[in-house]
Amino acid sequence: MAIIERPVSLEVQPLIVVAPATPSSAMGAVKRPVVTKGWRQWVFTVDHKKLGLMYMATAMFFFLVGGIEAVLIRLQLALPDGKILNADLYNQMFTMHATTMVFLFVMPMAAGFANYFIPLQIGARDVAFPRINAFGFWALLFGGLFINLSWFLGGAADGGWFMYAPNSGPIFSPSHGVDFWTFGLQIAGIASLTGAINLIVTVLNMRAPGMKLMRMPIFTWMILVVQFLLAFAVPVITVALFLLSFQRNFGATFFDVAAGADPLLWQHLFWIFGHPEVYILILPSFGIISEVLPVFSRKPLFGYPFVVFSGAAIGFVGWGVWAHHMFASGLGPVSVAVFSISTMAIAVPTGVKIVNWTLTLWGGKLWFTTAMKFSIGLIVLFTIGGLSGVTHAVAPSDTQQTDTYYIVAHFHYVLFGGAVLGLFSGFYYWWPKMFGKMLNEKLGTWNFWFMVVGMNLTFGPMHILGLQGQPRRMYQWTENRAGEGFFNLGFWNLIASIGSLVLVVGVFLFLVNIYITARNGKVAPLDPWGARSLEWMTSNPPKEHNFDSIPTVHHLDEFFHRKYAEDANGQMQQVATAEQVLKQLEDNADAHIHMPSPSYWPIILAFGLPVTCLGLIYSIPLAIFGGLIILMGTFGWALEPSTAPDSDFDPPSSGDTSKDVVHVG
Amino acid sequence: MWFTLDNLATAHDTHEGAAHSSTGLSNVKLGMWLFLGTECLLFGGLISTYMLYRGRVGTGPRPSQVFDIPFTSVSSFVLLMSSLTMVLAVSAAHKRDDRSTNLWLVITALLGTTFVGGQVYEFTAFYNEGMGFSTSLFSSSFFVLTGFHGVHVTVGIIMLLALRGMLKNNKVPGSRSETVEMIGLYWHFVDIVWIIIFTLIYLIPA
Amino acid sequence: MNTTSATDSHATEHGLSTIGYVRIALILAAITGLEVSTYYVDFGRLFLPALLIMMVIKFVMVVSYFMHLKFDNKVFSWLFYTGLFLAVGVYCAALATFKFFG
Known part of the structure; x- marks a missing residue:
């Protein structure tokens, strides 16, 4: 949604969003987008909730793709002498199954949850760098599609998801599959890295007053650990992927034993990344x-500090186990x-x-x-x-x-x-x-x-x-060769x-x-589960700006403590309903809320990446064209302020932004 | 780390609304330092690859046969001095002295360009001496490492010149001095990477 | 934007003066000269440790003074040095498995 300038609504019911901004000046080349309906509200959005949902939808799509690949693998192995896939296609299938599930399903799904719920859980109105957030999503989507493009252009990657030498080399993998895989993961890696920086800064810097680190919900904590792992692990795979690209496309021999190379170098680089990656996959679910x-x-979580510190410990020790x-x-x-x-x-x-x-x-x-x-x-x-x-x-x-x-x-x-x-x-x-x-x-x-x-x-x-x-x-x-009796391979493969x-x-x-829920699901009450954390202290689904007034946090499980208080006997008694808690926030609503404004540049910049990579595989002029898109996107981005200037608001904002979220992304 | 942060958060509680961030620190600066932290792992990987392969020259020239230490010393010195001019640009920007800021930014970009020019010359010379990109493991890992560094310097030069243009036309969104400072951090980082490369790759023989 | 005004004053408060920066640069230049001299003069067994120590000194000086880390909030140091030490740790361990150090 565009910039919100609205009279404060005192009703609990959804407030009316009035008159988005009219860009008065072209920042750089074009005026910023303002449309708040139809597809454009999604494509140019910088809203963390919309981006979260888009991450999740993308991840769900790739989950189904990876699932189909898995089923084909299992059908091939169900009976002896499977004929459903040939050996080559089978190699592509398990490589892409793993790649898809790891990089294009679990990671983006966790990123989706993180995007949606981190700002809500820490009492913020958006993330620290909303445009970088949008860029991260588009880069991930384009990267994922780019990898899968190889299915239609001569065959997908077939070296296994950790792509050991010599299977990654041109002799054993002559199609462009590995090239698509390498460049696609590179793009997805850029998405992860920018996303990690964005979320870490968000958690460190955008917390509501009183939300000390040891009052943060565990999900936020685990995502924080995950983002640190990502931030430091992704560059390592970046190095490995670059070396592999130079070997496949420019004649280097980094992993070629015949040329005197140490193929273990790839294994080290891959697993220095790969083992933290394992915790990147599991910690969000732990959260x-x-x-x-x-x-x-x-009940409150048993031993909150232990859960926090063990999560941090996993993140730390996770760096010393790769071999x-x-x-x-x-x-x-x-x-x-x-x-x-x-x-x-x-x-x-x-x-x-x-x-x-x-x-x-x-x-x-x-x-x-x-x-x-x-x-x-x-x-x-x-x-x-x-x-x-x-x-x-x-x-x-x-x-x-x-x-x-x-x-x-x-x-x-x-x-x-x-x-x-x-x-x-x-x-x-x-x-x-x-x-x-x-x-x-x-x-x-x-x-x-x-x-x-x-x-x-x-x-x-x-x-x-x-x-x-x-x-x-x-x-x-x-x-x-399947063996006899209880240990017959055929039986267990069939099972x-x-x-x-x-x-x-x-x-x-x-x-x-x-589908059923979307058609005629039960409308959710405000607090269906009797929840404990801040993300439930707003409407369902949350308002554009998350909270009418930013809550001041006094406890771990703040929402619970606003609903319940200890009575004389030390028993927790309900003192307020969720509706009353929400009403209180709405009554103290902030007068001016400027949300970060939509932008064309994240998607343009992200689109430059696959074009460049396609060019690197097929034709250098195309790569140069892609580079120009990236350059244009960067300049457009740099010249555009992340929040529209006061004059763009309708009616023009007074310039009193003392209570506004200010973004510098 | 969290203790530092929590103290800051508490300080923030006492005068609500005074600062917009929990730590009182700028988002961009936190993000930039974190990014530089991640870049350590990128260059670390490239340097390690070079260290592993520096002695594997096959039939190509050895490092000591191609390296021109006096020449590289001069270009290293040029890059080092560009850090001084960069910090003077940042200092001038904080004092809101636009003229000096512009001047130092341009000088920094010129010094950077001199360094990159030297690198192009060096690469050409190596090539002429029979050390191509794919000649040996040593040459590939050398060119990848120094090439990545060169690309970083080039990106820095583009940022410096673009920043100068934007400052001149008053087109910088957000704080001017902070933007100069951020590009400065990036520039210094590129310099410290070269400090390591100069010692480990050039001065210590394989 | 708004968040930066605090940092602006902070940096000018604690940063060095122009003379101070020039002085740091001169020290850096002198160390570089010493480094280059190892190419011409034989330092014997001191060669390797001397070069590494000079490299670290230059590195730390640029980070501490030119990049203001010495005067800035500790959080920045944490973020940067975490990455740096992690890199040194994992890559040295990986090189050690290749018997690089002995």
Whole structure:
């Protein structure tokens, strides 16, 4: 939405947004966009909530793409001598499945939640750099589409998601797939880096008065840790990807053993990024369930500081364990011992979290909503995955497990059982906040059970398959080598494939639920769950400017403490309803609220990136053209103030901006 | 870190509305320092790659055969001095002395251009001595590392000149002195990266 | 924008004077001269440690004085040095696995 200049509405009902700005001057080349309806309100928006929803929609789209790839993989392996995919296509399928799920589903989905809820949770009206925020989204979308473009231009990347040499080289991967992969991840990396800087500054600098760091909701805390990991990990993969591009496109030999190179260099660079990346994937879900569990246990989170510090500890120690992905590569006994011990150490803070969640449930008045079910599902399934992870820390046993289905089982338990269930918990918990309607709980329960049963059927047997020696990335298996009895590979492969179809039904039920809810879902009450944190202290969905007046924070779980107070016996008694709390904020509404103004430049700048990369692959003139788009976007951006000047408002603003959010992005 | 921040946040509570940020610090400056922190990991990776591969010359020339230390010393000195002129530009901008700001910005850009020119000359000379981009692991990693640095300097020059143009036409949105300061931070960072490159790559033989 | 007015006065309060900056630059130039001299004069066993120490001194001086980190809020130092030390840590560890240091 454009700039908001409005008379303060005293009703609880949605206020009327009046007369957006008329740009009086062209800042740089063109006047800034003002349209507040139709597609243009989305494409040029800088509103963190709209961008959050766009992130989530994009991520959901790629989740379905990655899911289809997964199903094709499982159908190929369901029966002996699978004929659905040929070997080449199979390689592309598992590479793109992993790439899509990691970079284009879990990360953007977490970014979507972070974008939407961080400003709300810390009591801010927007993020620190709204235009950079918009740029990050568009870069991610274009990067994701760019990678997938390779399907139609000669075949996708086929070297596995960690793209080890020599599989990444032109001899084993002659199509442009790896080039698209490299450049596409580079673009997505720019998105992550800018997003990380934006969110870190937002959390450090945009908190409401009184919102000390140790009063921040756990979700905000975990996202803060994740953004630090991203900020420092992305440059490492950037280096690796550049080296790979120079090798494939300009004749360098960085990973070519024949030329005397050390292919382990790629492995180090990839995993120095890749291991923090693992925590980048899981910590947002940890944050989500740390919000959900207390609400539905009717208790505060057990040991809040421990959850915060263990999250920070995971983030820190996560930098010292990367080589456990390389135990089978001949690092030498000292390196293996060091990384083995640090890997075992990182299980400790993770265990602390699991204990804290369990003790949050202990003695609580549990309310088994769908969100709660998904959260409990995470605790159980992630723990299973965490335990098989500890077996990898033991180097001798890891040497046996490396590149078998046991590894596949492990990381799907932590990623699907952990990250994905956490995200679904977030959908059910925050849907009423985002859309003002309740997702159907009955359908949600079916959704949950199908996903949990499906995931255990799919990934559980992979432990057995892996320990029996079925190699990862094998595109066919034959009946006469499948073994006998209980350990027959054919049986367990079939079970896993059936499980993946059950999983598909589970996800489909979620889509049905979205559809039904959108058509005639129950309108959400203001505070449907009896929530505890600030994001619930505004209407459903939130107003453009989030809060009519910025709340002053006195407690952890501020919203809860505004609703409840201790009576003489030390019992918590309700003293106000959510409606009353909201009314109070509205009564003290700020007179002038200037929100950051929409802009053309983020999408233009982001669009320059894939054009340039396409040019680098096919024709240099196109790359130069892309470079010019980037240059133009940068200058347009630099010349445009992030918030429209006072004269642009209708009626012109008095210039008294003492209470306004001021942005400098 | 959070203790520092929390003290600031408390100070902020006492006079609400006085500052717009929880820490009282500027968003842009926080973002810029964080960005420079992340750049350490970028250049660290490139420098490590070079260190690993500096002795692997194949049939090409060795580093000591191509490096021209006196020449590079001069261009290093030029870049170092551009940091002085940059800081004088920032200082002038804080004093709202537009004339000096413009002057120092232009001088900084000129010194930067001299450095990049020297790098182009050096690359050409290396090429003529038989050290192409793909000659050896040493040459590839050398050109990637110093090339990345050169691109950073070039971006800096463009920013300096664009900033000068914007200052002249009064087109800088937001605080002028802070914009100069931010570009200054970037410029100094490029300089400190070269301080490391000059020692590790040029002065310490493989 | 508004947020910057505080920093503006802050920087002029604590930054060095022009003479101060020139003095720092002269020291940096002198150290650079000393560094270059190692190319002509044999420093023996001191060669490597001397060069590394001079490099660190120059680095810290530019960061502390030219980039104002010494006078600025500690948060900036935290953000920057976290990245720097993380980089030194992980890359030295990675190089160590290649037996680079011995």
